[in-house]
Protein backbone atom coordinates (compact mmCIF):
# COMPACT_ATOMS: atom_id res chain seq x y z
CA UNK A 1 0.00 0.00 0.00
CA UNK A 2 1.39 3.37 -1.04
CA UNK A 3 0.82 5.22 2.24
CA UNK A 4 1.46 2.41 4.68
CA UNK A 5 3.53 3.57 7.69
CA UNK A 6 7.23 2.72 7.44
CA UNK A 7 8.52 0.86 10.49
CA UNK A 8 11.92 1.34 12.05
CA UNK A 9 13.70 -1.09 14.37
CA UNK A 10 15.48 0.37 17.34
CA UNK A 11 16.99 -1.17 20.49
CA UNK A 12 14.88 1.18 22.63
CA UNK A 13 11.64 0.29 20.83
CA UNK A 14 10.38 0.19 17.27
CA UNK A 15 8.48 3.11 15.80
CA UNK A 16 6.58 4.11 12.69
CA UNK A 17 6.96 6.87 10.19
CA UNK A 18 3.74 8.14 8.66
CA UNK A 19 4.62 9.84 5.38
CA UNK A 20 1.64 11.31 3.63
CA UNK A 21 0.50 14.61 2.16
CA UNK A 22 -2.07 16.28 4.50
CA UNK A 23 -1.19 13.94 7.41
CA UNK A 24 -0.42 16.94 9.65
CA UNK A 25 -4.12 17.83 9.76
CA UNK A 26 -4.75 14.57 11.57
CA UNK A 27 -1.81 14.89 13.93
CA UNK A 28 -4.00 14.85 17.04
CA UNK A 29 -5.68 11.64 15.90
CA UNK A 30 -2.31 9.95 15.28
CA UNK A 31 -1.03 11.15 18.67
CA UNK A 32 -4.12 9.93 20.54
CA UNK A 33 -3.78 6.55 18.85
CA UNK A 34 -0.34 6.17 20.51
CA UNK A 35 -1.71 6.28 24.08
CA UNK A 36 -3.36 8.44 26.74
CA UNK A 37 -1.33 11.54 27.53
CA UNK A 38 -1.78 13.75 30.62
CA UNK A 39 -0.76 16.71 28.42
CA UNK A 40 0.76 17.41 25.01
CA UNK A 41 3.64 19.91 24.60
CA UNK A 42 4.66 21.29 21.23
CA UNK A 43 8.23 22.52 20.94
CA UNK A 44 8.72 24.77 17.92
CA UNK A 45 10.42 28.03 16.92
CA UNK A 46 8.99 31.50 16.32
CA UNK A 47 9.95 31.21 12.64
CA UNK A 48 8.22 27.86 12.15
CA UNK A 49 5.19 29.09 14.08
CA UNK A 50 4.97 32.11 11.79
CA UNK A 51 5.36 30.03 8.63
CA UNK A 52 2.96 27.26 9.63
CA UNK A 53 0.62 29.11 12.01
CA UNK A 54 -2.56 28.20 10.15
CA UNK A 55 -1.64 24.52 9.87
CA UNK A 56 -0.62 24.43 13.55
CA UNK A 57 -3.91 25.93 14.66
CA UNK A 58 -5.83 23.51 12.46
CA UNK A 59 -3.93 20.50 13.82
CA UNK A 60 -3.72 21.39 17.53
CA UNK A 61 -5.89 24.48 18.10
CA UNK A 62 -8.90 22.52 19.32
CA UNK A 63 -7.02 20.67 22.06
CA UNK A 64 -7.13 22.05 25.62
CA UNK A 65 -4.36 19.66 26.68
CA UNK A 66 -1.87 21.22 24.29
CA UNK A 67 0.77 23.83 25.27
CA UNK A 68 3.15 25.52 22.82
CA UNK A 69 6.78 26.17 23.85
CA UNK A 70 9.06 28.31 21.69
CA UNK A 71 12.82 28.00 21.20
CA UNK A 72 15.35 29.76 18.97
CA UNK A 73 16.19 27.39 16.09
CA UNK A 74 19.34 29.12 14.80
CA UNK A 75 22.22 26.63 14.55
CA UNK A 76 24.18 28.72 17.06
CA UNK A 77 21.31 28.35 19.56
CA UNK A 78 21.57 24.54 19.38
CA UNK A 79 23.27 24.27 22.76
CA UNK A 80 22.69 23.16 26.33
CA UNK A 81 21.14 26.39 27.55
CA UNK A 82 18.34 26.00 24.98
CA UNK A 83 17.73 22.50 26.37
CA UNK A 84 17.58 23.98 29.87
CA UNK A 85 15.13 26.72 28.84
CA UNK A 86 12.85 24.16 27.17
CA UNK A 87 12.94 21.82 30.18
CA UNK A 88 12.15 24.69 32.56
CA UNK A 89 9.25 25.73 30.38
CA UNK A 90 7.94 22.14 30.59
CA UNK A 91 8.20 22.18 34.40
CA UNK A 92 6.33 25.47 34.59
CA UNK A 93 3.50 24.10 32.51
CA UNK A 94 3.20 20.98 34.63
CA UNK A 95 4.58 18.37 32.20
CA UNK A 96 4.86 14.99 33.92
CA UNK A 97 6.00 11.49 32.94
CA UNK A 98 2.75 10.88 31.07
CA UNK A 99 3.15 14.01 28.98
CA UNK A 100 4.11 13.87 25.33
CA UNK A 101 6.62 16.18 23.65
CA UNK A 102 6.02 16.97 19.97
CA UNK A 103 8.88 18.55 18.00
CA UNK A 104 7.59 20.70 15.14
CA UNK A 105 10.44 22.14 13.09
CA UNK A 106 13.67 21.51 11.23
CA UNK A 107 16.68 19.49 12.37
CA UNK A 108 17.64 22.02 15.05
CA UNK A 109 14.25 21.84 16.78
CA UNK A 110 14.20 18.04 16.33
CA UNK A 111 17.70 17.50 17.74
CA UNK A 112 17.06 19.76 20.75
CA UNK A 113 13.56 18.39 21.41
CA UNK A 114 14.92 14.84 21.16
CA UNK A 115 17.54 15.57 23.79
CA UNK A 116 14.98 17.31 26.02
CA UNK A 117 12.64 14.29 25.72
CA UNK A 118 15.53 11.90 26.47
CA UNK A 119 16.48 13.73 29.65
CA UNK A 120 13.36 15.45 31.06
CA UNK A 121 12.25 13.37 34.09
CA UNK A 122 14.72 10.77 32.71
CA UNK A 123 12.72 10.42 29.53
CA UNK A 124 9.29 11.33 28.22
CA UNK A 125 7.75 10.15 24.95
CA UNK A 126 8.50 12.09 21.79
CA UNK A 127 6.84 12.62 18.41
CA UNK A 128 8.78 14.22 15.58
CA UNK A 129 6.97 16.44 13.07
CA UNK A 130 9.77 17.52 10.71
CA UNK A 131 9.13 20.69 8.69
CA UNK A 132 12.26 20.97 6.50
CA UNK A 133 13.28 18.60 3.72
CA UNK A 134 16.47 17.71 5.64
CA UNK A 135 14.46 16.91 8.76
CA UNK A 136 11.90 14.87 6.79
CA UNK A 137 14.41 12.69 4.96
CA UNK A 138 17.26 12.65 7.44
CA UNK A 139 17.37 14.09 10.96
CA UNK A 140 13.97 12.91 12.26
CA UNK A 141 14.81 9.28 11.40
CA UNK A 142 17.35 7.22 13.29
CA UNK A 143 17.09 8.45 16.89
CA UNK A 144 20.19 10.69 17.04
CA UNK A 145 19.52 13.72 19.23
CA UNK A 146 21.83 16.30 20.71
CA UNK A 147 23.34 19.75 20.82
CA UNK A 148 26.60 21.52 19.99
CA UNK A 149 29.37 22.64 22.33
CA UNK A 150 31.66 25.59 21.57
CA UNK A 151 34.28 22.88 20.78
CA UNK A 152 32.21 21.24 18.06
CA UNK A 153 28.90 20.07 16.65
CA UNK A 154 26.62 17.44 18.19
CA UNK A 155 29.11 16.61 20.97
CA UNK A 156 26.45 16.09 23.67
CA UNK A 157 23.45 13.94 22.95
CA UNK A 158 21.67 10.63 23.18
CA UNK A 159 20.14 7.97 21.02
CA UNK A 160 16.45 8.44 21.73
CA UNK A 161 13.94 7.07 19.26
CA UNK A 162 10.61 8.87 18.93
CA UNK A 163 7.26 7.07 19.28
CA UNK A 164 6.22 8.36 15.88
CA UNK A 165 7.49 10.50 13.02
CA UNK A 166 4.78 12.35 11.14
CA UNK A 167 5.88 13.61 7.74
CA UNK A 168 3.66 15.88 5.70
CA UNK A 169 5.36 17.11 2.51
CA UNK A 170 2.80 19.96 2.34
CA UNK A 171 4.59 21.61 5.27
CA UNK A 172 7.51 22.29 2.93
CA UNK A 173 5.67 24.82 0.82
CA UNK A 174 6.88 27.72 3.00
CA UNK A 175 10.48 26.52 3.19
CA UNK A 176 13.06 29.00 1.76
CA UNK A 177 14.50 27.84 -1.60
CA UNK A 178 18.03 27.44 -0.29
CA UNK A 179 16.88 25.19 2.59
CA UNK A 180 14.86 23.13 0.12
CA UNK A 181 17.85 22.68 -2.20
CA UNK A 182 20.00 21.62 0.74
CA UNK A 183 17.56 18.82 1.49
CA UNK A 184 17.48 17.84 -2.16
CA UNK A 185 21.20 17.03 -2.01
CA UNK A 186 20.45 14.41 0.66
CA UNK A 187 17.65 12.97 -1.52
CA UNK A 188 20.07 12.68 -4.47
CA UNK A 189 22.48 10.96 -2.06
CA UNK A 190 19.89 8.25 -1.31
CA UNK A 191 19.51 7.62 -5.03
CA UNK A 192 23.27 7.26 -5.52
CA UNK A 193 23.89 4.99 -2.51
CA UNK A 194 20.81 2.80 -2.60
CA UNK A 195 18.25 3.28 -5.34
CA UNK A 196 18.91 3.62 -9.08
CA UNK A 197 15.14 4.04 -9.68
CA UNK A 198 15.03 7.05 -7.32
CA UNK A 199 18.07 8.47 -9.13
CA UNK A 200 16.37 8.11 -12.54
CA UNK A 201 13.12 9.51 -11.16
CA UNK A 202 14.96 12.63 -9.96
CA UNK A 203 16.68 12.93 -13.31
CA UNK A 204 13.39 12.76 -15.17
CA UNK A 205 11.35 14.94 -12.83
CA UNK A 206 13.79 17.62 -11.63
CA UNK A 207 11.61 20.56 -12.80
CA UNK A 208 8.61 19.16 -10.87
CA UNK A 209 10.81 18.49 -7.84
CA UNK A 210 11.94 22.10 -7.91
CA UNK A 211 8.34 23.30 -8.24
CA UNK A 212 7.59 21.18 -5.13
CA UNK A 213 4.88 19.25 -6.93
CA UNK A 214 3.09 17.44 -4.16
CA UNK A 215 2.87 13.97 -5.76
CA UNK A 216 6.54 14.11 -6.73
CA UNK A 217 7.61 15.27 -3.25
CA UNK A 218 5.48 12.59 -1.67
CA UNK A 219 7.30 9.95 -3.73
CA UNK A 220 10.90 11.11 -3.26
CA UNK A 221 10.48 11.77 0.47
CA UNK A 222 8.89 8.40 1.05
CA UNK A 223 11.65 6.57 -0.88
CA UNK A 224 14.33 8.48 1.03
CA UNK A 225 12.72 7.63 4.36
CA UNK A 226 12.42 3.96 3.36
CA UNK A 227 16.13 3.86 2.56
CA UNK A 228 17.21 5.60 5.76
CA UNK A 229 14.80 3.39 7.74
CA UNK A 230 16.34 0.26 6.26
CA UNK A 231 19.90 1.39 6.95
CA UNK A 232 19.35 2.55 10.56
CA UNK A 233 17.20 -0.48 11.38
CA UNK A 234 20.17 -2.67 10.45
CA UNK A 235 22.84 -0.50 12.05
CA UNK A 236 21.42 1.82 14.69
CA UNK A 237 24.75 2.80 16.27
CA UNK A 238 26.79 3.39 13.11
CA UNK A 239 29.09 0.39 13.38
CA UNK A 240 28.97 -0.48 9.69
CA UNK A 241 26.23 -0.02 7.09
CA UNK A 242 25.10 3.39 8.46
CA UNK A 243 28.39 4.78 7.22
CA UNK A 244 27.14 4.74 3.61
CA UNK A 245 24.86 7.64 4.57
CA UNK A 246 28.06 9.70 4.68
CA UNK A 247 28.48 9.62 0.89
CA UNK A 248 29.87 13.05 -0.09
CA UNK A 249 30.16 14.06 3.57
CA UNK A 250 33.93 13.56 4.02
CA UNK A 251 34.60 16.33 1.50
CA UNK A 252 31.55 18.32 2.66
CA UNK A 253 32.61 18.49 6.31
CA UNK A 254 36.08 19.70 5.29
CA UNK A 255 34.55 22.37 3.02
CA UNK A 256 32.22 23.52 5.81
CA UNK A 257 34.97 23.57 8.44
CA UNK A 258 37.47 25.44 6.29
CA UNK A 259 34.89 28.08 5.36
CA UNK A 260 33.76 28.30 9.03
CA UNK A 261 30.17 27.35 8.17
CA UNK A 262 29.62 30.69 6.44
CA UNK A 263 29.89 29.81 2.77
CA UNK A 264 27.75 26.70 2.34
CA UNK A 265 24.42 25.48 3.54
CA UNK A 266 25.17 21.87 4.61
CA UNK A 267 23.43 20.30 1.59
CA UNK A 268 25.33 22.58 -0.78
CA UNK A 269 28.62 21.32 0.64
CA UNK A 270 27.26 17.76 0.32
CA UNK A 271 26.44 18.47 -3.34
CA UNK A 272 30.07 19.44 -4.02
CA UNK A 273 31.21 16.54 -1.82
CA UNK A 274 29.20 14.02 -3.85
CA UNK A 275 30.70 15.28 -7.13
CA UNK A 276 34.16 14.88 -5.59
CA UNK A 277 33.32 11.39 -4.29
CA UNK A 278 32.13 10.38 -7.76
CA UNK A 279 35.36 11.62 -9.34
CA UNK A 280 37.46 9.98 -6.66
CA UNK A 281 35.65 6.70 -7.28
CA UNK A 282 36.61 7.01 -10.93
CA UNK A 283 40.23 7.92 -10.14
CA UNK A 284 40.73 4.70 -8.20
CA UNK A 285 38.77 2.50 -10.59
CA UNK A 286 35.63 2.05 -8.47
CA UNK A 287 33.03 4.25 -10.21
CA UNK A 288 32.40 3.85 -13.97
CA UNK A 289 32.77 7.02 -16.08
CA UNK A 290 29.11 6.93 -17.17
CA UNK A 291 27.92 6.94 -13.59
CA UNK A 292 30.25 9.83 -12.74
CA UNK A 293 28.77 11.93 -15.55
CA UNK A 294 25.21 11.07 -14.51
CA UNK A 295 25.90 11.98 -10.86
CA UNK A 296 27.64 15.24 -11.73
CA UNK A 297 24.96 16.18 -14.29
CA UNK A 298 22.10 15.59 -11.82
CA UNK A 299 23.79 17.56 -9.04
CA UNK A 300 24.55 20.44 -11.35
CA UNK A 301 20.82 20.74 -12.02
CA UNK A 302 20.48 21.81 -8.36
CA UNK A 303 21.98 25.19 -9.30
CA UNK A 304 22.81 27.72 -8.07
CA UNK A 305 25.53 26.34 -5.78
CA UNK A 306 28.01 28.56 -3.96
CA UNK A 307 31.34 28.54 -5.75
CA UNK A 308 34.23 26.34 -4.69
CA UNK A 309 36.23 28.38 -2.16
CA UNK A 310 39.92 29.26 -2.53
CA UNK A 311 41.26 26.37 -0.52
CA UNK A 312 44.35 24.33 -1.35
CA UNK A 313 44.04 20.55 -1.79
CA UNK A 314 46.51 20.09 1.07
CA UNK A 315 44.33 22.15 3.44
CA UNK A 316 41.32 20.02 2.43
CA UNK A 317 43.27 16.81 3.05
CA UNK A 318 44.45 18.09 6.42
CA UNK A 319 40.86 18.94 7.43
CA UNK A 320 39.62 15.51 6.31
CA UNK A 321 42.34 13.77 8.33
CA UNK A 322 41.36 15.72 11.45
CA UNK A 323 37.67 14.81 11.10
CA UNK A 324 36.23 12.83 14.03
CA UNK A 325 35.29 10.07 11.57
CA UNK A 326 38.90 9.54 10.41
CA UNK A 327 40.70 6.67 12.18
CA UNK A 328 44.29 7.43 13.22
CA UNK A 329 44.53 10.09 10.51
CA UNK A 330 43.31 7.64 7.82
CA UNK A 331 40.46 9.17 5.85
CA UNK A 332 37.47 6.98 5.09
CA UNK A 333 35.62 7.65 1.85
CA UNK A 334 32.22 6.30 0.87
CA UNK A 335 32.36 5.61 -2.86
CA UNK A 336 29.85 4.25 -5.33
CA UNK A 337 30.76 1.21 -7.47
CA UNK A 338 27.59 1.95 -9.45
CA UNK A 339 24.53 4.16 -9.01
CA UNK A 340 22.43 2.49 -6.32
CA UNK A 341 25.41 1.01 -4.40
CA UNK A 342 27.91 2.42 -1.94
CA UNK A 343 30.73 1.18 0.19
CA UNK A 344 33.27 2.63 2.57
CA UNK A 345 36.99 2.61 1.61
CA UNK A 346 39.85 3.30 3.98
CA UNK A 347 43.00 2.99 1.91
CA UNK A 348 42.42 5.51 -0.86
CA UNK A 349 45.77 6.83 -2.17
CA UNK A 350 46.20 10.46 -1.19
CA UNK A 351 47.57 11.43 -4.60
CA UNK A 352 44.21 10.41 -6.13
CA UNK A 353 42.40 12.59 -3.59
CA UNK A 354 44.73 15.44 -4.39
CA UNK A 355 44.11 15.11 -8.15
CA UNK A 356 40.35 15.23 -7.55
CA UNK A 357 40.71 18.35 -5.43
CA UNK A 358 42.59 19.98 -8.30
CA UNK A 359 39.81 19.12 -10.79
CA UNK A 360 36.89 20.04 -8.54
CA UNK A 361 37.04 23.83 -8.88
CA UNK A 362 36.86 23.42 -12.66
CA UNK A 363 33.24 22.36 -12.44
CA UNK A 364 32.77 25.90 -11.28
CA UNK A 365 33.60 27.31 -14.68
CA UNK A 366 30.50 25.62 -15.97
CA UNK A 367 28.38 27.07 -13.17
CA UNK A 368 26.87 30.21 -14.66
CA UNK A 369 25.28 31.33 -11.39
CA UNK A 370 26.62 31.15 -7.88
CA UNK A 371 25.62 32.36 -4.45
CA UNK A 372 27.25 34.65 -1.92
CA UNK A 373 28.13 33.83 1.68
CA UNK A 374 25.54 32.48 4.12
CA UNK A 375 23.84 35.04 6.25
CA UNK A 376 23.37 32.70 9.22
CA UNK A 377 26.46 31.84 11.24
CA UNK A 378 26.99 28.13 11.82
CA UNK A 379 29.17 26.34 14.34
CA UNK A 380 31.59 23.56 13.54
CA UNK A 381 30.67 19.91 13.13
Ligand SMILES: NC(=O)c1ccc[n+]([C@@H]2O[C@H](COP(=O)([O-])OP(=O)(O)OC[C@H]3O[C@@H](n4cnc5c(N)ncnc54)[C@H](O)[C@@H]3O)[C@@H](O)[C@H]2O)c1
Nearest residue numbers: 047048051106107108131132134135138139144171174175
Ligand atom coordinates in the same frame (compact mmCIF):
# COMPACT_ATOMS: atom_id res chain seq x y z
N1 LIG B 1 19.87 13.93 14.20
C1 LIG B 1 20.32 13.63 13.01
O1 LIG B 1 20.45 12.46 12.62
C2 LIG B 1 20.66 14.75 12.07
C3 LIG B 1 20.83 14.50 10.70
C4 LIG B 1 21.06 15.59 9.84
C5 LIG B 1 21.11 16.88 10.35
N2 LIG B 1 20.95 17.08 11.69
C6 LIG B 1 20.97 18.44 12.25
O2 LIG B 1 19.90 19.16 11.68
C7 LIG B 1 20.23 20.55 11.70
C8 LIG B 1 19.86 21.15 10.36
O3 LIG B 1 18.48 20.98 10.17
P1 LIG B 1 17.67 21.66 8.97
O4 LIG B 1 18.46 21.56 7.74
O5 LIG B 1 16.31 21.10 9.05
O6 LIG B 1 17.73 23.19 9.32
P2 LIG B 1 17.10 24.09 10.50
O7 LIG B 1 16.46 23.32 11.55
O8 LIG B 1 18.24 25.00 10.83
O9 LIG B 1 15.97 24.92 9.70
C9 LIG B 1 16.35 25.79 8.67
C10 LIG B 1 15.50 27.05 8.68
O10 LIG B 1 14.21 26.78 8.14
C11 LIG B 1 13.20 27.29 9.01
N3 LIG B 1 12.03 26.43 8.81
C12 LIG B 1 11.81 25.19 9.25
N4 LIG B 1 10.68 24.68 8.73
C13 LIG B 1 10.15 25.65 7.95
C14 LIG B 1 8.99 25.72 7.13
N5 LIG B 1 8.20 24.67 6.95
N6 LIG B 1 8.76 26.88 6.48
C15 LIG B 1 9.61 27.94 6.60
N7 LIG B 1 10.73 27.91 7.33
C16 LIG B 1 11.00 26.78 8.00
C17 LIG B 1 13.81 27.26 10.37
O11 LIG B 1 13.17 28.19 11.23
C18 LIG B 1 15.26 27.63 10.07
O12 LIG B 1 15.40 29.02 9.99
C19 LIG B 1 21.70 20.65 12.04
O13 LIG B 1 21.84 21.09 13.37
C20 LIG B 1 22.21 19.21 11.90
O14 LIG B 1 23.26 18.93 12.80
C21 LIG B 1 20.71 16.05 12.55
Ligand SMILES: [Zn+2]
Nearest residue numbers: 186249266270
Ligand atom coordinates in the same frame (compact mmCIF):
# COMPACT_ATOMS: atom_id res chain seq x y z
ZN1 LIG C 1 24.11 15.53 5.52
